[in-house]
Amino acid sequence: MKLPETVFDPPFRVTRTSHVVMEVKDLAASTAFYTRVLGLVLTEQNGDRAYLRGIEEACHHSLVLKRADKPACARVGFRVYQEDDLDRAAKYFAARKCETAFVDAPHQSRTLHVTDPFGFLWEFCVRMDVVPRMLTDFQNYRGGAVLRLDHVQVLTPDVEAANTFYMALGFRCTEYIVNEAGMITATFLQRKGNTHDLVFVRSTGPRIHHFAFMTPDSHTLVHACDTAGQLGYGASVERGPGRHGPGHALYTYFRDPDGHRVELCNTTYQTIDPELEPTRWDRSGGQVIAEWGLPAQRVWYEEATPFAGATLTAPNPALKRLSLEQYLDKPREPSEQNRTV
Numbered sequence: 001m002k003l004p005e006t007v008f009d010p011p012f013r014v015t016r017t018s019h020v021v022m023e024v025k026d027l028a029a030s031t032a033f034y035t036r037v038l039g040l041v042l043t044e045q046n047g048d049r050a051y052l053r054g055i056e057e058a059c060h061h062s063l064v065l066k067r068a069d070k071p072a073c074a075r076v077g078f079r080v081y082q083e084d085d086l087d088r089a090a091k092y093f094a095a096r097k098c099e100t101a102f103v104d105a106p107h108q109s110r111t112l113h114v115t116d117p118f119g120f121l122w123e124f125c126v127r128m129d130v131v132p133r134m135l136t137d138f139q140n141y142r143g144g145a146v147l148r149l150d151h152v153q154v155l156t157p158d159v160e161a162a163n164t165f166y167m168a169l170g171f172r173c174t175e176y177i178v179n180e181a182g183m184i185t186a187t188f189l190q191r192k193g194n195t196h197d198l199v200f201v202r203s204t205g206p207r208i209h210h211f212a213f214m215t216p217d218s219h220t221l222v223h224a225c226d227t228a229g230q231l232g233y234g235a236s237v238e239r240g241p242g243r244h245g246p247g248h249a250l251y252t253y254f255r256d257p258d259g260h261r262v263e264l265c266n267t268t269y270q271t272i273d274p275e276l277e278p279t280r281w282d283r284s285g286g287q288v289i290a291e292w293g294l295p296a297q298r299v300w301y302e303e304a305t306p307f308a309g310a311t312l313t314a315p316n317p318a319l320k321r322l323s324l325e326q327y328l329d330k331p332r333e334p335s336e337q338n339r340t341v
């Protein structure tokens with residue numbers, strides 16, 4: 001499939017991925033994990049919700065933990081520039097038979113809820129309450145000292161349709177992966193000018209595979225792992241540290257107490273200029289997807305968090321990817337590169 005053209009004058013203007021709302025069973029346990037291991041700042045806890053942010057963030061929250069009986073993703077939040085963008089977004093989605101509703105969300109300006117055609121639960125707002133930026137509060141840096149929310153990766157059986165839908169909204173494709181049949185199996189879309197705000201990958205969906213926070217450097221990436229180990233969260237370090245091919249980031253993936261996957265990353269690059277073309281990763285040509293490291297274990301490919309109340313659909317055919325278990329079953333020559341995502 002050919003990629004759609006970039007839309008530089010979209011029907012409404014999303015500025016970035018802003019926040020995620022995750023449902024957790026034990027609010028205290030989850031809050032402890034995110035503040036002690038990843039180093040998020042607890043802005044406020046109020047009843048059944050804890051509001052957290054990165055040390056660079058001067059807005060009230062980028063992660064909301066909401067107490068619930070069952071782990072799920074309640075919403076992913078995006079920002080738009082102005083109130084008028086919000087009204088145009090509501091009309092745009094409603095015209096495409098998507099469920100929309102304006103709601104009151106604490107610490108956010110007027111907020112639009114949308115269930116998109118792929119079953120993803122989004123919310124859009126213009127502003128949040130402003131709080132102190134903790135970037136120079138060096139004495140209180142903890143664990144991964146996360147700076148800010150960077151992106152989310154979500155799973156859907158129809159990546160090509162999702163890619164077309166969101167590129168029409170002005171999301172710009174920076175990198176994408178095609179399989180042996182020429183089908184787009186992953187697409188990296190951005191609004192804020194680096195490599196990604198929103199990633200779609202072919203899998204059972206609608207689910208969220210992970211949400212990702214930027215960490216200052218490779219040292220803090222490793223320090224988060226050391227902190228996890230020391231505090232008894234060693235088993236939560238699921239994959240990495242490693243280096244991605246697409247997006248180029250250094251990464252480590254953690255599983256929180258409910259199994260929600262969170263990535264720490266850094267070193268993505270800038271993609272603002274209009275003449276830049278998306279990078280294509282083509283498995284049919286034997287292209288290496290990562291320059292070094294082992295493939296991910298099966299759970300990294302297969303497990304993810306469903307959106308709340310979602311009916312899940314599997315892709316047909318399923319995406320074939322080499323897992324660590326398969327790799328170890330069939331040892332390769334030392335010179336032979338593996339292929340991972």
Ligand SMILES: [Fe+2]
Binds near residue numbers: 151153212263
């Ligand atoms: Fe990621």
